[in-house]
Amino acid sequence: MSAATFQGAADTEPRRWRFGPLWLAAPGLAFLTVFFVVPVARLLGLSVQDLDAGTWSGEHYARIVDTSVYFRVLLGTFRISGLTALLSLLFGYPLAYWLAQLPERTRGKAVLFVMVPFWTSYLVKTFAWMVILGQKGVINQILAGTGLPSLPLLHNEFGVMAGMVHAMLPLAVLTMLPVMTTIDRRLVDAAGTLGASPVNSFWLVYFQLSLPGVAAAGLLTFISSLGFFIVPALLGGPQQTMLAQLIIAQIQEMLNWAFAGALSTFMLVAALVTCWVYDRMFGLSTLSGEGSGRAGSAQGRLRAAGMRLLAALAKGSTTLGGAAGRVVGPRAMAWLLPLYSAAVIVFLVAPALVVVPIAFTSSPFLDFPPPGYSLNWFRVYFESDVWVGATVRSFGVAFATAILATVVAGLAALALARSTSRWRGAIFAFFLAPMIVPRIVFAVGLFYLFAQIGLVATDIGLVIGHTVLALPFAFIAISAVVKGHDWRLDQAAATLGANRFKTLMLVTVPLIRGGLVAAFLFAFITSFDELSVAIFVGGGVKTTLPKQMWDDMILQLNPTLAAVSFVVFVIVMALLLIAERLRRPAR
Amino acid sequence: MLATHGTAQSIQSRSAAPVAAPKLQVDDLTKRYGSFTALQPTRLDVPAGEFLTLLGPSGSGKTTLLQMICGLVEPSGGRILIDGKDETRTPVHKRDIGLVFQHYALFPHLTVAENIGFPLRMRGMAAAEVEARTRGALDMVHLGHLGGRFPKELSGGQQQRVALARCFVYQPSIILMDEPLGALDKKLREHMQQEIKRLHRETGATIVYVTHDQEEALAMSDRICLMNHARIEQIGTPHEIYARPKTAFAADFIGVSNIFRGRVQRDAHGTPVLVTSDGSFRLTGEALPDQDEASLVVRPEQLDLDGEGDNEVSGEVVDTVYAGSETRVLVALGGGTTVTVRLRRGLAPPLPGDRVAVRWRAEAGVLVS
Amino acid sequence: MRKTSGFSMNRRSLMKGAAGIALGASLPAGLLRPASAAATQITVADPGGPYSPAFRKAFYDPFEKATGIKVINVAREAEPTAQFKAIVETKSYTWDVCTLTLSARDILNKQNLLEPLNFTAADVPGLMPEALTPLWMGTDVYSTILGYRADKFAANAPQSWADFWNVEKFPGRRSLRKNPIDTLEQALLADGVPLDKLYPLDVERAFKSLDRIKSHIDVWWTGGAQSSQLLQSGEVDMIALWNARAQAAIDGGAPVKISWNQGLYSIEGWGIPKGNPRADAARQFIKFCADAARQAVFTEVLAYGPTNLDAYKSIPKERAVALPTFEANLKTMAIAKEDWWSVNRAKMNERFNAWILG
Known part of the structure; x- marks a missing residue:
């Protein structure tokens, strides 16, 4: 009712935003066009040029089609990404559900645990998994201690899934959580009074209402997984070859950029098709946690089939739950969810738990448990100008990236929330595009652009490159909050004499602070853990922390990496606790 | 209708035992959250087919009581009996109760028809029957053509009707309504009041209705249960509550009341009077003992500006309020009280500043402690 | 300049469009130093990690002392060819010398991205014959x-x-x-x-x-x-x-x-990005690295064989056995x-x- 009234009021007053709200998205659009579309398009363009003859050529695409290996690797990439997304949802959903029903303060603290994997570098996390899952690893040592045979946990699909799900789970949970917290719990009560058992209430009401969040988390984790290469390379076997690995090999080893461009285009098209299918089914706007805009038109068979499926699920879980309840008793059943959530959180923090003792080891290897303890590796770290310099630069670049990305994405999110333009969907998709393009392709393209405008080997160049990569995440985080913003409050501020800028700073920004903080954190960590742009744009001159870690691992892994991770972790946790304080609305 | 009387332990003793067990019995039901008491031990009987309203200001405990009856809130003590059977520990979905929520709580992902069919499907009813009953319910609330729409595509009034249909469709033996009309404008609210009354008549359901709107309570209820400060203040028919309030709160909360506060004494003839700052007024009926603090309640329509009456007090007209069907005159008395007088039909309203005499018959006053 | 020129062509057309702004800032800000033959500083891209201190001790510091030309070292990737190509094609010479494997050398050579060294085996006595080509000189095996x-x-x-x-x-x-x-x-x-x-x-x-x-x-x-x-x-x-x-x-x-x-x-060695304005200083540096005594120094830290076999004269036996070019090891390999x-x-x-x- 009230929303309808408000919209009516807005319609009669169309000139409130003099330039139309979409203009707020202009800085973001311009930024992405110059620093993303141009460099990527030029590199991809190589794939259709025949440079000898100066004409168009389809030879590289013909090679992809002729050689089945690329198609098979693409299928494998999709299978691994799909499985990662599926498992992230499966493990993440109960955790998000549990978090959603916690009181707000407790939830804020519990979410910090969920975010722990974010603050450990991909490289370090991956090596931690090697330490945990290896033939002589933590788990197999425990099994051997109890006389059980060792399990093959590494260099196979299981190892890859452990590493990838671990990396993607926080993203899945943090995407689903805002949707779940806004579900009206009274609807579940209502289902109860109408005769639905708790199981039925969950499947037929709560679960359906949380579906937009589930779908968004599924797409985000899937798309992000497509570009993985370090984790599958180190934790997987030959079957877990990802297309990104082949693209990187073409760019760096074979120096065949035209073919790399063709492979990237191949992957890009596949990802875009996925997005298109998603858009047909759920609507892209659900990525920001918006309820499905397609409910009205979803009258088809799909919906009916979905309903039947959920009813069957409800029936199945009633039977299952009943049986389980009889076995373990109702008291234990009540503990099931917290226990499950605790187990998932243990999974999330496990690598960090391994990294901490290794940081204090006296051994030159990543032995676990350490044979003795010392502060050697901290000394190595703090006495090295290169390490400390890289740390300072990484924090600085990440901070600048976070601010830039939050401002640009914030303006764009405001623009789209207020706009009714038919370009909305297209602009939304455009802001998500940097997620889909393989980073190495973007990084090489960006190097050429920066070489022309003098930004190679500069901190500004790093910030710009990282901002492009961080924009989609920042944009999604802010959009999710902005859509729930009550614009009448802005109108009220205007009637009370605030100009547009003051309204923004004094009313809008404080009210969407939660989203802004989330966007800031996402952007910060995107930059902080970025390697491809750091390699190319940094040029080895401006070394960031991931780049320095990468360089340090030439001959062997040494515990300096763990010591660095520990220091970073402590700094970040302190920052996070401060952020959590800021994030809480001053009620 | 009044086979039994609801009671709040301190106010009134229970009348003779009921002939049959009431539909709903609330027995010393209590709810505490830590040191905060949301509902003091409360007793209440509701006979089958009755329309009972829980009326009171916000925080008076009426919604807590309602939620305990349907099973959404677990009581800290006491029992709930439905048809004489103890249902205190029965989970919400197994109680044969319907609840209409304050903001309707329609499932946004289901169509109107699916919303209404939901409770039927939960009861394992065959698809064909679900459809037939749903259609019947839709027709009953005059929404037969909107079954395929989603709730957000309906107006507030239409959503309210869907909520009602969803509740009535499975014929629960008790229907609870939690301020169901709160979000509607006045005109629509009055219309929906009639709709609910009609549904009540047609189905014979037992209804417990929560509202803070006293006019709504008076218009709809068989009985009103007036609540304040987490307990029952008074229970009775609308007329009883209006005409014979038992406390100053009851008098003040329901309708417009003129309240004179003072002390009970005897005049020269031995007749009980209430001595107030505005004068001494004659009392009738079983008066309270002498010297007790008390309040005299007189409704505006009992006061007269130039009619008969054995109590009289003079004052100055402050304002006249025209309200269409009637005109009210506000008169400031010498002792500082301002009374509201309903002007008798046909009389010309006095002007502000006029001196007038206000009179009423002693029987029209109600003395409350 | 055949297949490699795809980007440069694009670059030129884009620069026309971007006009003066791009031109005015076409040199990386951090790299503004004299681009003359008398370079006072060169940037060397080595593999990073333990290489950097080992090479500094063996090559960089002695070279600075001998010539007065300062050596800045940066870490390059395991596969530096992509960056190498980008550096040459955009003419933003962030590196003046870079370590290249044989395969990297051949790939870059095929795309004409390497600068000639302009010295012969006679200039570097004692060097393994496989360790010198006109465009590249091997330093370690x-x-x-x-x-x-x-x-x-x-x-x-x-x-x-x-x-x-x-x-x-x-x-x-x-x-x-x-x-x-x-x-x-x-x-x-x-x-x-x-x-x-x-x-x-x-x-x-x-x-x-x-x-x-x-x-x-x-x-x-x-x-x-x-x-x-x-x-x-x-x-x-x-x-x-x-x-x-x-x-x-x-x-x-x-x-x-x-x-x-x-x-x-296999052999790792130095190459110079084609067209480098500091190529003379870079050549001077590379020739310097052929010295047997200098090569012996990096083997203290790195278990790689010197390409100048005379280096074994100053390498202790217990270390020498761990190096690929130690005679006993080398003869069992190909x-x-x-x-x-x-x-x-x-x-x-x-x-x-x-x-x-x-």
């Missing part, structure tokens, strides 16, 4: 060898690729590199092809040989640090890896041994022939990737 766990194979250790392939006689967990380079050679050696008759590779025979060992390979490694971690942690018992990675595990005290027999060695690979690499990569997927 590394070798792909067979590493194994000494605790697993105490008495009877695998000493050849045939032993590695022999799963009955040498049971244990095995690992090979997920790359056709070296792996095809090892498969042929295991199948009985003599070390000096490897090239041109009999590809069919190699893949047939690989078929036999495939199901016994527990880990296909992809990164150098991963290979040393696998061996050091005991994740696998025998592995084909680069000698310095195995040496790192040995130096750290892990029970690991190296079998040099049938090893395949050089991996880069000319065969530069022709066949793309095809072999594709075939290997398809083969490994099953």
